[in-house]
Amino acid sequence: MRAAVLDESGELTVRDDWPEPEPKAGEVLVALEKVGICGSDVHFVIDKSSKTSYAPIVLGHEPYGRVAGLGEGVTGVEVGDRVAILPLITCMECDRCLSGKTRLCKQRLCIGADAEGCWADFTTVPARNVVPVPDSLSDTLAAVATDSVATSHHSVATQGRVGPGMRVAVWGTGGLGLSAVGIAKALGAEQVVAVDPREEARDWALLTGADAAYEPEEGFAKITEQGGVDVALEFVGRAETVEKAVRSLDDGGRAVITGVGFEPANAGRIMTFVLRERELVGSYGHEPSDVRRSIELLASGELVLPKVVGDVIPLADVRKGLDRVHTGDTGGSRIVVDIKACADTDQDQVGLN
């Protein structure tokens, strides 16, 4: 079968001789159709700031497809069903899994990083990793719901506890933060302010329902002038934005850091934290419930994310797609790979180059 494989030397190539997997007992075979490109994939292939557990490995962990085969003992899904795939394979036995924090499972494997991924014609996953997709949800949105939208949902709903009437600031609205804008509005936030240095990302945020969008200096000034926010969501992973997010909280406010970075950040005086009762929390990945809820909100129309899916490209062009994610030339917060599209005939249709 065809598959985009990261080899031992760090090169990603699309091959047509990769062995087709067969579903073992308890597994489902999925014929993949649409699979997103995540920022983590750029780290594996281009800047090498993170590594897969082994190589050669098929990458891709934002998958949508149709059930193509069932291993022994699998019930509840049928061949032909539309499904999204949960990217984390967890043990469901450790104390973290048993306490509902499967994202922190000590034995977790992420497909396309620690197990075979989905930029391929087929994959096999444990049956509990497939989630049904309602007819009202498009293939591409189902794909991005599995990682990008669900990770934002976890930040906004679980860690941020955003609810009706709240004032929310979203720092960084090009990637995950763009979904966070829409999710905060869907959860009833009264005011959502988007902050991003890129005009395009600010425009996308406004299209997604942000009440205002500013570049960072102006955003910090406007938010603090208006008394601060209840929840600040940081999706950049830089010391400067973490500090601004914390310093622009109202008393009792909460800053949620989802952006990943390596700089030390100064979150302010201890006394300020105490007297103002500030909270600072991290947010990592998501739970299966975040994926299911994201799919429900998108399918019902309560959550509208017009710029989350950007350009759609054929599998043959996935390496070029990674370069485009790296440089920010995406047409939306995610580029999605159309596994079934043929490179030659679909070039014009998908508007490449």
Ligand SMILES: [Zn+2]
């Ligand atoms: Zn990802």
Ligand SMILES: [Zn+2]
């Ligand atoms: Zn576990």
